[in-house]
Amino acid sequence: MKLLRLALIALAISACTKTVSTGDLTVIPADDSMEFNLEAAIASTPLTEGATDFGTIRIAGEEVRFITVGYSKQSISDGFGKGTCYIYKGEAVSGPAISRELRLSVYKDFPSTVLVDAVYHNLSGEDLAVDGWSMCDLSVKKSEADTCFWSFQGQSTGAREDWLKPVSEGFYQRNYMGMNSSEDHSDYGGGVPVVCLWRRDAGVIIGHLEPTPELVSLPVDMTSGSDFAKISVVKDFDEPVVFAPDATLSTYTGFVSVYKGDCFGALRNYAGLLDRVGVKMPVSGPEAYETAWCAWGYERRFTIDEIVGTLPKVKELGFKWATLDDGYQIAEGDWDLTKERFPNGDADMKYMVDQFHKNGLKAELWWAPLAADPGTEFLKKYPDAVILDKEGKPQFIEWWNSWYLSPLDEDVRREQNDLVKRFIGDYGYDGLKLDGQHMNAVAPDYNPKHHPEDPEKSFRELPGFYKMIHETAHSIKPAAVIQYCPCGDCFSVYNLPYIDKAVSSDPTSSYQIRTKGYVLRALAPQLAYYGDHIELSDGGNDFPSHLGIGAVIGTKFTWPKDNPYAEASYLLTPEREELLKNALAIYEDKQLSKGQYVAGLYDIGFDYPETHVISQNGNLYYAFYATKEPVASVELRGLEAGKTYKVEDYYNHRDLGTVTASEKTVLDVPVEGSLLIEVSEVAL
Numbered sequence: 001m002k003l004l005r006l007a008l009i010a011l012a013i014s015a016c017t018k019t020v021s022t023g024d025l026t027v028i029p030a031d032d033s034m035e036f037n038l039e040a041a042i043a044s045t046p047l048t049e050g051a052t053d054f055g056t057i058r059i060a061g062e063e064v065r066f067i068t069v070g071y072s073k074q075s076i077s078d079g080f081g082k083g084t085c086y087i088y089k090g091e092a093v094s095g096p097a098i099s100r101e102l103r104l105s106v107y108k109d110f111p112s113t114v115l116v117d118a119v120y121h122n123l124s125g126e127d128l129a130v131d132g133w134s135m136c137d138l139s140v141k142k143s144e145a146d147t148c149f150w151s152f153q154g155q156s157t158g159a160r161e162d163w164l165k166p167v168s169e170g171f172y173q174r175n176y177m178g179m180n181s182s183e184d185h186s187d188y189g190g191g192v193p194v195v196c197l198w199r200r201d202a203g204v205i206i207g208h209l210e211p212t213p214e215l216v217s218l219p220v221d222m223t224s225g226s227d228f229a230k231i232s233v234v235k236d237f238d239e240p241v242v243f244a245p246d247a248t249l250s251t252y253t254g255f256v257s258v259y260k261g262d263c264f265g266a267l268r269n270y271a272g273l274l275d276r277v278g279v280k281m282p283v284s285g286p287e288a289y290e291t292a293w294c295a296w297g298y299e300r301r302f303t304i305d306e307i308v309g310t311l312p313k314v315k316e317l318g319f320k321w322a323t324l325d326d327g328y329q330i331a332e333g334d335w336d337l338t339k340e341r342f343p344n345g346d347a348d349m350k351y352m353v354d355q356f357h358k359n360g361l362k363a364e365l366w367w368a369p370l371a372a373d374p375g376t377e378f379l380k381k382y383p384d385a386v387i388l389d390k391e392g393k394p395q396f397i398e399w400w401n402s403w404y405l406s407p408l409d410e411d412v413r414r415e416q417n418d419l420v421k422r423f424i425g426d427y428g429y430d431g432l433k434l435d436g437q438h439m440n441a442v443a444p445d446y447n448p449k450h451h452p453e454d455p456e457k458s459f460r461e462l463p464g465f466y467k468m469i470h471e472t473a474h475s476i477k478p479a480a481v482i483q484y485c486p487c488g489d490c491f492s493v494y495n496l497p498y499i500d501k502a503v504s505s506d507p508t509s510s511y512q513i514r515t516k517g518y519v520l521r522a523l524a525p526q527l528a529y530y531g532d533h534i535e536l537s538d539g540g541n542d543f544p545s546h547l548g549i550g551a552v553i554g555t556k557f558t559w560p561k562d563n564p565y566a567e568a569s570y571l572l573t574p575e576r577e578e579l580l581k582n583a584l585a586i587y588e589d590k591q592l593s594k595g596q597y598v599a600g601l602y603d604i605g606f607d608y609p610e611t612h613v614i615s616q617n618g619n620l621y622y623a624f625y626a627t628k629e630p631v632a633s634v635e636l637r638g639l640e641a642g643k644t645y646k647v648e649d650y651y652n653h654r655d656l657g658t659v660t661a662s663e664k665t666v667l668d669v670p671v672e673g674s675l676l677i678e679v680s681e682v683a684l
Helices: 002-017 263-276 304-317 346-358 377-381 410-426 457-476 510-523 543-547 574-590
Strands: 020-022 025-029 036-040 057-059 066-078 081-092 098-107 113-122 128-141 149-153 164-167 171-173 194-198 203-208 220-222 228-243 248-250 254-259 292-294 321-324 329-331 334-337 362-367 402-404 431-435 481-485 501-503 528-530 610-616 619-631 644-649 654-660 671-681
Touching (some): 025 113, 128 203, 149 263, 194 263, 203 228, 203 263, 304 321, 304 346, 334 346, 362 410, 410 457, 457 481, 510 619, 543 574, 543 671
Parallel strands (some): 362 431
Antiparallel strands (some): 020 025, 025 036, 081 098, 098 113, 113 248, 113 254, 149 164, 171 220, 203 254, 610 619, 644 654, 644 671
16 A cells, blocks of 8 residues: 555656646646646636647558657757747557657746647658648637637638637537638638637637648537537648658647637737747838728729729828729739720829829729739740649639639749839839738649649748738838738738738628737737728728727728729718718827727627727727627726726717726616727826
């Protein structure tokens, strides 16, 4: 009995010495099976279900399990800062002889976060077929008090789904970061390679930290009858990879972090980690925050006279930008001007840009890079410029009926770079609107003229193409604005460093406008966010969903009449003009697009009404959205107890009196739809 007791004590001491602890997260070895229990100090009940091995490798269709045979730890100092690396060595329990070295690293600069990577070593003496691997595998327990989790999931598909959504029994989403082809779409892909899953009391985020996009999935799976959701980072190989004798195979660097509140803080932490691997979020110049009018209301069959005739009204309303949209070109890929709308060629285009500038407007030009229609002069001249699939067929862009151009092809890069010089330098445009869901990612390229030894290179190095565009535009005009609109996609976080203005990119609802802005403010707080044309919001005039979150205001109105060939009317009626004037005056006065988002006061998923808070010029600006059912009052969080504050409904210009802050400050004002208020301290 005494020996057994001593053995148990020794085992407990051994487990303690191998425990990883950082901030609110503790990782405890469960036993010698190379599994670990996660404990989150902020969680009121266990956050995870059972132990995790942090992933495994799949050999010939079977997941390999390991037993721990060694342990060590060492101090580290690298791009993430100073910290400690805990190293667990394991051997396969059965099957071919394989070893695993699992490294869990923690850093002083990133509390509550563990970086995860593994190296597998083939000791079997024979070739093995690897199907794939996984890492950061977790089973996250649902709270008994709620029927669901809330989540951020960063995939891009033709469904153009919400980025923030509930997860309940029966839910599954693959979250593949490559191209997500379906029966009717082949041009959606890329995104943000993380999953945030949270309860009211605590949440967890997992993802990878590679400096380039990688072809991984981050599945979220909550089966019917289950009280937990499974999440992981998964690498599936298209064809089994030969794992040669004595060879090693390394996973990417992943991470697991626990947090309190919704996903905002978790995504800020993730952006901080990305910064350490060289993926640095952009800082927009003042021009990117200026309001914009777009000629797309006239659609593709616009006339020069229509657009120029609208400019006096655009100027009168106080807009700062005017955009020429799709329809000026011969075809996608042939970017010379169509004679139908520009009979005098470049002279007509320069005339239009001059008219923009004479009306005090900066000029922006729409462009869909990396797309070329079959039969265009460009493809006749450069037939090897396209991305080919495994069968040797050109990769198709469904939306444009075009073919994908390789972002690494020398002819493509030279010609598209020359287009930037033409648009900005020769025509005189001040910015570019890059448009199309196809831009967010590209498929692996099997073109033998490109990089057949590494088909995924095109996918990984796509961001460098946008870096080229950004640098060229800014070399000509330092204040140029590159707007990036990957229609319906979840923005590739790897493309963000090379843009000046993000956009809600064809939102399907005002909820998407608000929540896309929320996510992008978390990832890139100094990046301008444009809410897209107001006509795409609920009812076509939901200015509160733009103003309340600090989105740049824009529109595609027509005036004094519509184009007879346009599919819809966007005529600026007197009623719409009054709404627009009110919104523009508020936007210019409050400047919330340049304010600081105040995170942590409300939960974007669990709290109702949906609430956003921005700090600007010493005041707090609350935006409440009661879109499901009205509420009789709202709670004002974040105020200093005992102080008195003046409250104004700044959208409807109503004085709502004063409130004195307490432990729970309630404003007794009913909300149906939206309420935007400015809260300022009353000087005594």
